[in-house]
Amino acid sequence: MNGLKWYRAMGVGLIMVLAMAGALRKVHAAGEPRVVELTAKRFAFTPDKITLKKGETVTLRLHSEDVTHGFFMRKLKIDTEVEAGKTTDVTITPETAGSYTTICDHFCGANHGNMKMTIVVE
Numbered sequence: 506m507n508g509l510k511w512y513r514a515m516g517v518g519l520i521m522v523l524a525m526a527g528a529l530r531k532v533h534a535a536g537e538p539r540v541v542e543l544t545a546k547r548f549a550f551t552p553d554k555i556t557l558k559k560g561e562t563v564t565l566r567l568h569s570e571d572v573t574h575g576f577f578m579r580k581l582k583i584d585t586e587v588e589a590g591k592t593t594d595v596t597i598t599p600e601t602a603g604s605y606t607t608i609c610d611h612f613c614g615a616n617h618g619n620m621k622m623t624i625v626v627e
């Protein structure tokens with residue numbers, strides 16, 4: 506094989522590898538759960554009510570705008586915290602329809618006990 510052919514073969518090979526990598530990335534993106542963005546700030550979650558589909562895997566992406574907050578709902582297997590100014594992901598697949606009250610279980614101030622939101626599964 507002379508030098509020119511070798512370079513051409515390498516070029517074709519490289520293009521094929523890049524094309525395959527691109528195709529794989531697309532497949533992966535299609536399989537990723539839907540993301541629902543939530544914000545925690547003394548003493549509320551925004552939005553304060555979301556509706557999810559039974560059996561659908563979703564990622565709840567919670568951002569704290571002020572201090573550390575908790576995010577807890579045992580039946581939905583949600584038990585996490587989000588630090589001040591940071592974002593935490595929790596991925597769930599709700600299996601039972603109903604209305605679930607999700608609370609902040611990390612003391613964040615005087616009205617902490619009223620900090621809750623509703624997750625409806627239907």
Ligand SMILES: [Cu+2]
Nearest residue numbers: 574609613620
């Ligand atoms: Cu809180």
